Amino acid sequence: MLTLYDYTAAPSPRRARIFLAEKNIDYNCVQIDIRAGEQLGEAFKAINPRCAVPALKTETGEIISENIAIASYLEALHPTPNLMGRTPIERAHVLEWNWRCEFEGLSAIAEILRNTAPAMKKRAMTGPRNVEQLPVLAERGALRLHYFFEDLNAQLSKQTYICGDTFTLADITAVVAMDFSKWVKQYPKDDLTALHTWHTKISERPAYKA
Numbered sequence: 001m002l003t004l005y006d007y008t009a010a011p012s013p014r015r016a017r018i019f020l021a022e023k024n025i026d027y028n029c030v031q032i033d034i035r036a037g038e039q040l041g042e043a044f045k046a047i048n049p050r051c052a053v054p055a056l057k058t059e060t061g062e063i064i065s066e067n068i069a070i071a072s073y074l075e076a077l078h079p080t081p082n083l084m085g086r087t088p089i090e091r092a093h094v095l096e097w098n099w100r101c102e103f104e105g106l107s108a109i110a111e112i113l114r115n116t117a118p119a120m121k122k123r124a125m126t127g128p129r130n131v132e133q134l135p136v137l138a139e140r141g142a143l144r145l146h147y148f149f150e151d152l153n154a155q156l157s158k159q160t161y162i163c164g165d166t167f168t169l170a171d172i173t174a175v176v177a178m179d180f181s182k183w184v185k186q187y188p189k190d191d192l193t194a195l196h197t198w199h200t201k202i203s204e205r206p207a208y209k210a
């Protein structure tokens with residue numbers, strides 16, 4: 001059976017959990033308490049030297065870190081339901097939007113949180129090395145995030161899901177980013193109606209609760 005190294009409250013492992021739930025794949029779950037610093041301890045470092053969750057242990061004992069790598073692996077093993085595009089151009093668009101949701105959404109929020117939260121002093125970046133906070137980056141993070149919400153709203157004004165008429169990995173990353181934005185008290189403006197309608201629709205999927 002697969003094992004997911006997880007931390008329930010954190011956004012990145014939630015992406016992997018939703019993907020697994022959408023695919024209806026069974027797995028064991030091991031909680032790594034990142035609030036207590038367990039990801040930096042020797043036991044977890046031996047599993048994932050990059051000291052981050054999620055990490056997935058395959059049935060043959062290999063470790064995969066990074067959501068995109070975990071999703072690609074699971075999509076190849078369990079192609080149905082398709083979550084990463086069927087044709088070359090669909091796949092390209094899913095990866096394009098997934099990257100944008102990760103970089104312009106999740107990273108922008110992390111830029112705010114990790115550079116301001118007192119509990120993240122010296123932990124401005126994930127990984128085994130400590131990095132000092134640069135509080136000035138929070139302002140830029142908020143700006144980036146709101147540009148992202150605007151672009152996402154424009155995309156969703158044209159179609160039901162981010163990459164067309166089917167739910168994909170890009171929707172998972174985007175919904176996790178939108179929910180994570182509450183952590184830093186940033187909310188998409190009320191007039192981004194396509195974005196809010198899409199969020200309601202996604203939150204009705206059973207996997208949303210994973």
Ligand SMILES: N[C@@H](CCC(=O)N[C@@H](CS)C(=O)NCC(=O)O)C(=O)O
Binds near residue numbers: 011068125
């Ligand atoms: N790009 C990575 C991001 C992983 C990541 O940043 N995980 C966070 C939890 S959301 C973590 O493990 N943080 C540990 C820390 O803050 O030291 C992925 O998508 O898998």
